[in-house]
Structure formats: structure tokens, C-alpha cells
Amino acid sequence: ETGVTQTPRHLVMGMTNKKSLKCEQHLGHNAMYWYKQSAKKPLELMFVYNFKEQTENNSVPSRFSPECPNSSHLFLHLHTLQPEDSALYLCASSITATENSPLHFGNGTRLTVT
Amino acid sequence: RKEVEQDPGPFNVPEGATVAFNCTYSNSASQSFFWYRQDCRKEPKLLMSVYSSGNEDGRFTAQLNRASQYISLLIRDSKLSDSATYLCVAREGNQFYFGTGTSLTVIP
Numbered sequence: 001e002t003g004v005t006q007t008p009r010h011l012v013m014g015m016t017n018k019k020s021l022k023c024e025q026h027l028g029h030n031a032m033y034w035y036k037q038s039a040k041k042p043l044e045l046m047f048v049y050n051f052k053e054q055t056e057n058n059s060v061p062s063r064f065s066p067e068c069p070n071s072s073h074l075f076l077h078l079h080t081l082q083p084e085d086s087a088l089y090l091c092a093s094s095i096t097a098t099e100n101s102p103l104h105f106g107n108g109t110r111l112t113v114t
Numbered sequence: 115r116k117e118v119e120q121d122p123g124p125f126n127v128p129e130g131a132t133v134a135f136n137c138t139y140s141n142s143a144s145q146s147f148f149w150y151r152q153d154c155r156k157e158p159k160l161l162m163s164v165y166s167s168g169n170e171d172g173r174f175t176a177q178l179n180r181a182s183q184y185i186s187l188l189i190r191d192s193k194l195s196d197s198a199t200y201l202c203v204a205r206e207g208n209q210f211y212f213g214t215g216t217s218l219t220v221i222p
Contacts, residue, residue, distance in 0.1 A: 031208070042118070043158075043201075043212040056208055090157055097208035100146035105157040 003027045006091050006106035013081065014114055021076040021109045023091030029104070031097035032074040034066060037088040037108075049074065050097035081113045117141055120202050120213035128221050131192050135216045137185040137202030144204035144211070147178055149187050151198040152215065158201055161187075192220045 004025045013019050025032065034046040048056035049068040063085075065077040074091055088110050092103040120137045127133045139147075147164035162169065164176040164185055175188040185202055199215040 033210075040214065042116070042214050043210075045209065048208045050208065088155075100205060102146075102148050102160050102163060102203075103158075103210055104160065108157045110155075 003104050004091060004093055004106035006089075006109050008109055009107065010110050010112075012112045012114060013078065015081060015083070017081075018077070018079045020078065021089055021091075021111075023074040023076075023106055025072055025074075025091075025093040025104070025106075027093055027104060029093035029095055030071050031094045032068060032071070033092040033094075033103065034064075034074065034076050035090040035092060035105075037090055043090065046076075048097055055097055078111075081111075083113050086111055086113045116213075117211035118202055118204055118213040120200075120216050122214055122216060124217040124219060126219045126221055127192055129192055129194060131220075132188065132190050133192060133218065134189075135187045135200055135202070135218075137187075137213055139183050139185065139202075139204040139211065141204060141206055141211065142183060144183075144206045146205045147176075147185050148203040148205070149174075149176060149185075150201040150203060152201055153198050161200070189218075192218075194220050194222060196220050 007022045031050045036044045046060045047066040067075040088108045090108045091106040095101040149161040150158040151161045152158040164178045168177045173190045177186045197219045201215045202213040204211045
């Protein structure tokens with residue numbers, strides 16, 4: 001399925017680096033999400049955008065900075081991360097953030113912070 | 115307190131067996147429910163939505179009991195390819211609450 005694509009697939013970065021994760025959806029959806037998945041934990045919601053407006057910031061540290069230039073694209077800018085930020089970062093989309101429709105996930109970026 | 119609770123397993127079943135997973139959710143305002151499967155080191159993929167009247171998709175049957183805040187997934191005639199982690203999800207507004215997943219291994 002190529003409905004939601006994420007790049008890069010893998011990323012290794014030092015704690016002083018700046019990098020960005022990219023997500024693009026081709027499903028015509030209007031809501032996009034960033035989730036973090038760590039081992040043995042449930043998926044953690046980070047940010048929600050609905051029609052390009054941020055509607056949720058789940059107490060995420062400022063070293064993670066989202067950007068949503070339009071309904072099809074979502075970025076996550078990373079700066080001065082910590083080793084505990086190593087995880088699988090998943091982008092998802094849904095029809096809107098309020099309808100009872102499911103999430104469609106991208107293939108994720110596996111991030112390692114050294 | 116977890117919003118969605120699942121038995122982590124692992125469930126190890128022989129091919130052809132029937133297996134059932136259960137899930138409970140704590141937020142009575144949850145409006146919609148889903149099952150996802152996640153293969154090792156891959157993203158979650160939607161398996162099926164769960165409707166109040168129960169619904170079936172081939173070998174998979176999902177049930178919802180709102181009074182007990184309980185969701186189930188039944189897999190009949192298990193295949194090797196069903197081996198994965200199954201995630202239970204409850205949605206309220208823009209919040210999707212995920213369980214930690216139930217691990218299934220189907221053995222030849």
C-alpha cells in the first residue's frame with residue numbers, strides 16, 4: 001500500500017544533529033498524525049493536524065517540532081534529541097480528525113539517537 | 115490506568131485452530147473501534163472496524179459490547195500468515211487509544 005509514505009525509513013542521528021522526517025499521503029484525507037512507538041508500549045500520540053491546523057499537542061517536548069504545509073504533507077523536525085527518543089515514528093492519516101474513520105499508517109521511520 | 119487493555123499473550127496455536135482475543139476500554143465516550151495487525155518491525159495495518167452489531171470479514175469476526183466496554187476478535191481456521199501482533203483501538207474524537215497488542219504465532 002502506498003497511501004501514506006514516510007521518509008527516511010531508517011535514521012541514525014547524534015544528539016546535536018538536526019533532521020526532519022517527512023510524510024505524504026495520497027488518500028485525500030484531511031487529518032494527519034504523528035505517533036511514537038516504543039518497545040512494549042502502546043502507540044503514543046504526538047501531534048494531530050486537521051485541515052492543516054494543529055489540534056493536538058500531547059505534551060511533546062519542544063525538541064520535536066511538527067509542520068503541516070498542506071493536508072497531504074506532514075513533517076517532524078528533530079533537534080537535540082535524547083537517546084530515549086529512539087523509537088519507531090509513525091505518520092498516519094484519516095478522513096478528518098472528528099469522523100469515526102480509521103487511521104492509515106505510513107511505513108514508519110526507525111530512529112536511533114546516539 | 116491504561117485506556118485500552120489487552121492480554122499480551124503470546125498465543126501459540128496450531129494451523130487450523132480458532133483463537134479469540136479480548137480487549138477492554140475504559141473511556142465510555144469512545145465512539146468507534148478497530149482491530150489492527152502489526153507485523154514485526156512494520157507499521158500497523160487496519161484489519162477491520164468493529165460495529166455494535168458485530169461484523170465478519172472472511173475468517174475474522176469482531177464483536178463489541180458497549181455495556182461491558184469489551185471488544186473481541188475471533189480468528190477461525192488460523193493460517194501461518196496470521197502470525198502477528200493484534201492491536202485493539204478505541205477512538206474518541208481525534209484521540210485513538212491503542213492497546214499494547216496481543217502476539218499470535220500460528221505453528222505448522
